[in-house]
Amino acid sequence: MTVFNLSKIAVKAMARNKMRTFLTMLGIIIGVTSVITMLAIGQGSKQSIQEQISSMGANMIMVHPGSDVRGGVRMDPSSMKSLTLDDLSAIRRYATHLSALSPMVSSGGQVIAGGSNWPTTIQGVGEDFLMIRKMEVAEGVMFTDYEVKRAAKVCLLGQTVAENLFPDVENVVGQTVRFKNIPLKVIGVLAAKGQNTFGQDQDDVILAPYTTIQKRIMAITHIQSIYASAESEGVSEQAEKEITMALRASHSLADDEEDDFNVRSQQELINTFSSTSEMLTLLLGAIAGISLLVGGIGIMNIMFVSVTERTREIGLRLAVGGRGRDILSQFLMEAVIVSVGGGLFGVLLGLALAYGMGNMLDWPVVVTNHSIVISFVVCAVVGIFFGWYPARKAAGLDPIEALRYE
Amino acid sequence: MENKIIRIANLKRDFSVGIETVHALKGVSFDVLEGEFVTIMGASGSGKSTLLNILGALDRPSGGDYLLDGTNVGTLTKEQLAGIRNRKIGFVFQSFNLLARTSALENVELPLMYNAKVSPRERREMACHALETVGLADRMGHAPNQLSGGQQQRVAIARALVNDPVMVLADEATGNLDSKTTLDIMGLFQKLNSEGKTIVFVTHENEIAEYSNRTIVLKDGEIVKDYTNQGRQAILD
Numbered sequence: 001m002t003v004f005n006l007s008k009i010a011v012k013a014m015a016r017n018k019m020r021t022f023l024t025m026l027g028i029i030i031g032v033t034s035v036i037t038m039l040a041i042g043q044g045s046k047q048s049i050q051e052q053i054s055s056m057g058a059n060m061i062m063v064h065p066g067s068d069v070r071g072g073v074r075m076d077p078s079s080m081k082s083l084t085l086d087d088l089s090a091i092r093r094y095a096t097h098l099s100a101l102s103p104m105v106s107s108g109g110q111v112i113a114g115g116s117n118w119p120t121t122i123q124g125v126g127e128d129f130l131m132i133r134k135m136e137v138a139e140g141v142m143f144t145d146y147e148v149k150r151a152a153k154v155c156l157l158g159q160t161v162a163e164n165l166f167p168d169v170e171n172v173v174g175q176t177v178r179f180k181n182i183p184l185k186v187i188g189v190l191a192a193k194g195q196n197t198f199g200q201d202q203d204d205v206i207l208a209p210y211t212t213i214q215k216r217i218m219a220i221t222h223i224q225s226i227y228a229s230a231e232s233e234g235v236s237e238q239a240e241k242e243i244t245m246a247l248r249a250s251h252s253l254a255d256d257e258e259d260d261f262n263v264r265s266q267q268e269l270i271n272t273f274s275s276t277s278e279m280l281t282l283l284l285g286a287i288a289g290i291s292l293l294v295g296g297i298g299i300m301n302i303m304f305v306s307v308t309e310r311t312r313e314i315g316l317r318l319a320v321g322g323r324g325r326d327i328l329s330q331f332l333m334e335a336v337i338v339s340v341g342g343g344l345f346g347v348l349l350g351l352a353l354a355y356g357m358g359n360m361l362d363w364p365v366v367v368t369n370h371s372i373v374i375s376f377v378v379c380a381v382v383g384i385f386f387g388w389y390p391a392r393k394a395a396g397l398d399p400i401e402a403l404r405y406e
Numbered sequence: 407m408e409n410k411i412i413r414i415a416n417l418k419r420d421f422s423v424g425i426e427t428v429h430a431l432k433g434v435s436f437d438v439l440e441g442e443f444v445t446i447m448g449a450s451g452s453g454k455s456t457l458l459n460i461l462g463a464l465d466r467p468s469g470g471d472y473l474l475d476g477t478n479v480g481t482l483t484k485e486q487l488a489g490i491r492n493r494k495i496g497f498v499f500q501s502f503n504l505l506a507r508t509s510a511l512e513n514v515e516l517p518l519m520y521n522a523k524v525s526p527r528e529r530r531e532m533a534c535h536a537l538e539t540v541g542l543a544d545r546m547g548h549a550p551n552q553l554s555g556g557q558q559q560r561v562a563i564a565r566a567l568v569n570d571p572v573m574v575l576a577d578e579a580t581g582n583l584d585s586k587t588t589l590d591i592m593g594l595f596q597k598l599n600s601e602g603k604t605i606v607f608v609t610h611e612n613e614i615a616e617y618s619n620r621t622i623v624l625k626d627g628e629i630v631k632d633y634t635n636q637g638r639q640a641i642l643d
Contacts, residue, residue, distance in 0.1 A: 005519050016507045316503045319464065320517040320565070321492020323485050399464045403499065 006326075010333035017306075024302045025342035028382070031292030032346025032375045033353060038288040039371040040354035042281025044364035046274050052196055053270045057133045058100075059236050060266040063091075063226035063243060066259055081222040082260050087250045088226060094246035097239040099231045102126035103223040105213045111206060113165040113177045120161050122179055122206040124213025125227070132229045140173035140188030143209050151211035155179075156188040158203040177206075182216050184208060236265050292375070295342070296382035299335055303390035307331065314394050315402025328395035335387020336380060343379030347372055411475055411572050411604045412438035412461070418469035419456050430456040432627040433470065438573075438606060443599040445607045445615040448624035457624065458608045462497060462575050463490045475572045492520050496566025500578035502558045504550040510537060510561045511546040517569045536564040540594060556587035563594060567603075574598065576607045580614060592617045593641035617641065 014021040065080035088103050095101075105124040110117045123129075127145050130136070143154050155177065157165070162172050169175065175186045184206075193202040214220055230239040240263050247261055307314070314327055322330075351367060358365035419431040430453045438444055448454040459465035460472060463479050466487075472479045475494055482490065491497075496517075504513045514533040518524045524532070537546055540560040550558050559579065566574050576595070580588040596617060599605050607618060615621045616639050623631035 002522055005522075009519060012508065012512070016505075312503060313505060316499075316505075317516070317520075318488070319462070319491060319497050319503075321488050321520040321569075323488040323520075326520060400459050403464075403503070 006329050006333050007337070009330050010337055013310075013330070014334055014337065020302060020306075021338060024299055024338050025345065027295030027298035028292070028339050028342030028379060029295075029346040029349060031288065031295035032343050032379060033350040034288035034291050035285060035375045035378075036347060036350025036367065036371060037354045037357070038284035039281060040350070040365040040367045041357070041363060042277060042284050043366040043368055043371070044358065046277035046281060047366050048364040049273045049277055050270050053266060053273060055134060055193070056196060056269075057227070057229065057266055058131065059230040059233055060132055061098075061228045061230060061236065061240055061243060062264050063228070063247070064262045064264075065224075066261050080260075081220075082251070083223050083226060084221070085223060087247055088223065090246045090250035091226065091228070091243055094249070095228070095239055095242035097231050097235040097242060098228050100128035100131045100229040102129040102132055102227045103210050104129070104225045104227055105210050105218060105220065105223050107180070107213060107218055109180055111161065111165065111177050111179045113175060116165045116167070118161055118164040120158075120204050120206060122155070122208055122213060122217070124208050124210035124217075126210060128229075129207065129227060132227045135193065136191040137188045138191040140186070142188060148209040148211050151215050152209060153182065153184050153212060153216065154187045155184040155206050155208040156190055157186055158190050158205040158207075159192040160201055160204040161206055162189050179206070180217050182212075184212075230265070233267070236267055240265055289378075292378060292382065296339070296386040299338055299383065300386035300390060303331060303335055303387055304393070306334075307390050307394040310394075311397065311402050311405040314397050315399050315405065318397070318399035319403060324395040327397075328391045331391035331394045332384065332387045335391065336383040339379045339383030339387075340376070343376050346379070347376065350375075409440040410437045410473075411440050411442075412436075412606075413473040414471070416470040417457075417460065417467050417472060419453075419460060419465070420468045430627055431460075431467070434624075434627070434629055435470075436622060436629065436632060438604060440572075440604055441599070441602050442620055443595065443605045443607070443618040444620045444622060445609055445618040446622045446624065447609060447612070447615055449610060451626075452624040453627040454608055454610070454624050456627075458575070458577055461573075461606060462495055463487045488520075492517060493569060494572045496569065496571040496574040498559070498562050498566050498574065498576040498579040500581040502550070502555075502562045502582070504558055504561055504565075506551070507549055509547050509549055510542060510553070510564075513550070513561055514564045514568050516565060521569065532568050533564070536568040537561070539567060539598075540564045554587075555583050556590050559583060559587075559591055560594065563591075563598075567598070573604045573606055576605065578609055579607065580609075580611075588614075589641055596641055 063083065065082045067075055067080070085103065088101065092101055102125050106121055108121045109119070111120055126148060127142065130142055137156065140156070142156065143152065147154055157172065165177060166172050166175060172186055172189050176183050177186060190203065190207070196202050210223065228239070228243065230236040244259065244263050248259065251260060253260070317327060354365045354367055357363060414437070415435050417431055417434045418429070421428045421430055434457065446454055446457060460467050463474070467480050474490065477490065479487070479490060505516070511533050514536050515529050518529040518532060534546065537543055540563050542557060542560050542564065545553060545557060553561065580591050583591060592614065595605055595607065607614065609615065616635060618635060619638050620634050621631070622629055
């Protein structure tokens with residue numbers, strides 16, 4: 001019997017029981033729909049986290065001091081004074097795969113302008129910092145190397161700070177703000193960046209030359225962290241190694257001593273946070289997969305009922321010349337058509353649901369091709385797997401008994 | 407010399423029931439010639455159904471030979487038996503066994519679906535022709551529940567004829583029909599027989615046997631009578 005005949009027989013047999021066929025399909029439809037939707041949500045959240053972390057900087061590498069024990073007391077890494085401007089020059093000398101490099105010192109406190117004040121963080125950075133963090137100046141200009149050397153009393157305001165300090169002022173550039181009694185001239189306003197993945201307002205910040213913060217505000221000589229950009233994503237790992245080597249040399253660490261600093265790249269951050277959402281995707285997918293499995297068991301159940309109910313039909317088919325394998329193929333075909341048909345509807349419904357939900361709830365959803373292919377293949381496998389046993393039972397019937405079955 | 411469609415020699419069939427062996431057929435021998443209309447009679451337990459199953463290639467004998475159209479059916483595999491049933495035998499059952507919610511035409515096409523050599527177009531033509539032969543040319547699109555009992559059995563007979571078998575095997579084919587319809591159906595069998603079809607009709611009703619031209623009577627697994635019906639009743643269409 002040809003495959004064409006076989007499909008025809010199977011489709012006709014199913015058409016005789018449209019309602020039951022549909023209900024059986026429904027199990028698979030729900031299963032596939034949920035797999036597609038759940039994976040789309042999981043993938044979406046993963047991608048949005050990746051995008052947000054990427055937007056934090058350009059192949060960014062961060063260096064922070066490591067924690068250490070001083071006089072028996074384990075110190076908080078942020079209070080360590082182990083990073084210095086010498087380290088910065090060491091990195092500048094040794095690391096060849098960097099496109100930008102900036103130190104950072106930061107201090108929190110009230111910033112005051114006229115009658116308004118606002119609690120924020122002032123970050124003392126180098127000229128390259130904007131490029132490293134993918135920040136842009138909306139109005140005015142960035143300070144220059146010359147102003148850094150002079151420890152000029154200039155600053156750039158983030159959008160949030162500007163709005164809160166100067167709610168009614170049209171031209172913020174040229175105004176003066178005071179931070180810890182030091183007057184700073186506003187030479188620019190940063191373009192809005194919005195919240196990052198962790199809910200922090202990236203616009204609630206003031207940038208100033210690091211020298212200004214070191215000398216005039218904090219009165220320190222060390223730096224708190226170092227930010228750098230690798231030339232490209234590909235050399236990020238190499239750049240990280242170079243920074244590590246430079247710092248080890250600069251800190252005169254022996255071979256058996258551990259690093260007293262931490263070098264982390266943006267890529268590592270992405271991996272860390274992606275792994276969380278990957279777990280989420282897996283979990284959602286697994287739950288949806290279970291519903292697909294239940295749908296498959298539904299197929300097997302109905303196929304068993306169908307085989308019993310159609311015993312006489314099977315007997316007749318055997319009597320008029322159907323062979324065991326024809327019967328097996330017919331029932332297997334029915335199961336596969338139900339599951340693959342259900343899979344098809346499920347994929348369409350899943351796509352509609354995923355994008356519909358994405359639009360309505362403003363969730364990021366990403367439907368990957370492989371999630372469609374996988375759920376489709378799983379459907380076919382489920383159909384064959386759960387259809388096999390009932391089909392085997394049908395094919396093994398004795399024609400004489402099947403014909404006499406009441 | 408006349409062509410022998412069926413040659414049965416010393417046919418035996420034993421069944422094991424627990425430790426006992428039941429001899430359902432204890433060495434049956436007879437031939438059926440091409441164009442004969444034979445009824446096989448017997449009370450229940452006479453071995454009639456067992457013989458029918460073997461004649462229909464649904465079952466294999468425990469001993470003896472069964473040659474159908476020159477093929478020794480006893481030596482065939484299950485698959486080959488299916489092939490024999492598909493090409494050489496046309497079944498007519500007591501309870502019609504039509505597929506529900508399926509048109510008469512498609513019911514008749516069924517045996518040809520299992521014959522890869524028949525194209526869809528040939529299949530349709532052959533099924534139409536078979537339905538015309540049984541006088542249902544105008545009912546092709548009707549489902550079984552839209553047909554009377556007699557019409558349903560005609561569809562079943564058309565299905566039995568569609569593959570042009572060497573023998574039509576009827577199992578109590580009039581058992582579910584009233585007496586008038588029974589006459590109709592027997593008339594149809596006589597007509598088919600007059601056109602050259604070999605018919606083997608298994609029944610327990612004496613009256614049915616009178617429409618055939620030969621009767622074989624079984625009792626306790628053996629043939630007790632095998633005679634030609636001298637006063638065969640002809641039914642006028």
